[in-house]
Amino acid sequence: MSEREKTYVEDVNRSIYDIRNEEKDVYRIQKGLTPAIVEEISAKKKDPAWMANFRLQSLQIYNEMEVPDWGPSIEGLNMEDIVTYVKPNTHMSAKWSEVPEDIKDTFEKLGIPQAERKSLAGVGAQYDSELVYHNVREEVAAQGVVYTDMESALNGEYADMVRKHFMKLVTPRDHKFAALHGAVWSGGSFVYVPPGVSVTIPLQSYFRLNAPGAGQFEHTLIIVDEGAYLHFIEGCSAPKYNVANLHAGCVELFVGKNAKLRYSTIENWSKNMYNLNTKRALVEEGGTIEWVSGSFGSHVSYLYPMSVLNGKGARAEFTGITFAGAGQNLDTGTKVVHNAPETTSYINTKSISKDGGISTFRSSVVVKNSAAKSKSAVSCQSLMLDDKSRSDTIPAMDIRTQDADIGHEAKIGRISDEAVFYLMSRGISEEDARAMIVSGFADNVSKELPLEYAVEMNNLIRLEMKGSIG
């Protein structure tokens, strides 16, 4: 019997093998990112011709470039499967029952309403946030401010402005994921603030990013014209769950002469996410960019918002906090290029690592010879909560002027047992004492966050300290 079977197998073996081989190739082509797929995206989005073209060029660059080899490993990201990340998730929409327990748990503990939870998890329809969004839009429109989604902006009244700025600051040549973004971007916000207009309410992308499938390759383009002011808040402090685990968004900010933009972010992706986000601001004479950046979620993050100080007296402030727990490798920091005289930059970051989490602070400050009398101060502090965790600081500076005023300060520490005992001797439990020390460490960053985010950030720290969620 065994002999017969063997013969049988040998007989058909070759042909099956051949067919399989062919099938495999076909399959692979379908799974790779092709011009046809990119064109399909273009058609679906009704791209203008230049954008359709731009996508295809970006695709070509994407295919030529290598994945970065200098940061945390992104091996878990299957580049062969990139299409499954890119295709609008028609057959990939999640079910509530499939959302990981730890995320549901966190929603519960943060007190987020049921409807909102489903939306944040990328399942379920958009809820009443659409209404809130419209109201906000109308209110700022009265001031002449344009606040809309990128797709509408591309085909609307401000199409030329979009074309003039889109991926001019972050070009597809920047890195492989910027090229990918150029090819497949979808969704995001466009904001234009006319000269001299001060927007009194902060605008939030939160409202629209909650739509299923949105917020993965979103593009944010903000132009704050001369003498204008805007505070833009991106994201949400609740963990965002997405079936696909790649986020390659892009943020381009143009800050005009004497204008000021404050850009606050909480990145709290679910812990399977590769967050490869690119953010950049160009600041003209006398303008100010203020970044406030909190990174809590994701499995791996590469995140270094960059400020290009292009006009005399331009100024950048970066305040950041990163919290890396078990299984997380968060590589965050900032870049500043001083390209004009009397420009200043202040960088202040805190990072916390726990349960084997890795947190790396990376900064780059470049003072070009065009930037006489410039000033830069960098301060980074890390807190490691146990012996398993890791914290690194990699500050780079390239100073090309004689008169630059440069300061740098780095501190890496642990929670002192003595301090924990001190707090405990006042009746505070060990867990609360540790949480208190960690929140206190993060305090000058949380103060910079919008209030509800600061509250939620403290809740998050407490949750993380309790170790009740992964």
Place this chain on the structure above:
Amino acid sequence: MSEQLLQVRNLSVSVEDKPILHGIDLEVRPGETHVLMGPNGAGKSTLGYTIMGSPRYEVTGGEILFKGKQLLEETADQRAKDGIFLSFQNPLEVPGVSLRNFIRNAVEQRSGSRIKLWTFKKELEQAMEVLQMDPSYGDRDLNVGFSGGEKKKAEILQLLMLKPSLAILDETDSGLDVDAVRTVSKGVEEYQKDKKGALLIITHSTRILESLHVDKTHVLVNGKIVASGDASLVDEINEHGFERFLEA
């Protein structure tokens, strides 16, 4: 027996495997003020930290009872809730936590219930006045950038707000100038006033004791209590130092 507040029985303590205290016996009744004196390195602070429950100090023998209850199994926060307080020799700095919020948090932990903001504010202001502390200190981060004297005042402020049944003052007068010692003493007197709270004052000088009522004095040398007596023992040490006890 039940009228004893604190009973330390044959207590031996090691720090990092090094024996420090050898068979200490000490009894404190409610409302009494005890003074623990002795030269540097005798183990005075070790006794304070051990009663408070610092995990650094390993009890190798004996027991401690507080209000008739075994204390050694309890963590520091539980002991605080039982009514024990330790004023630290070197209070720790905790950035990002304001003195006011910290005290409020501690008071609520101690009482187990929320305290009305207004009531708390008034009490805190009164206590700060006794200690000649500017109310703005309440907004400052706990001990961060405080001078030595300010830190000690902040400790006594916590003592007044927490109203423990036993307060251990560990070298509260060390490193303070005459005025600061006087202010701190005033705060301690305020605590003594209602006769409810007992005190164990650890000191190697007698300056803080000048204006305070003392019930009992103990002399600790090389991890052992070598003499106990009433307040007159303080005067004797003041005059002759510890020499007599060192020989013994």
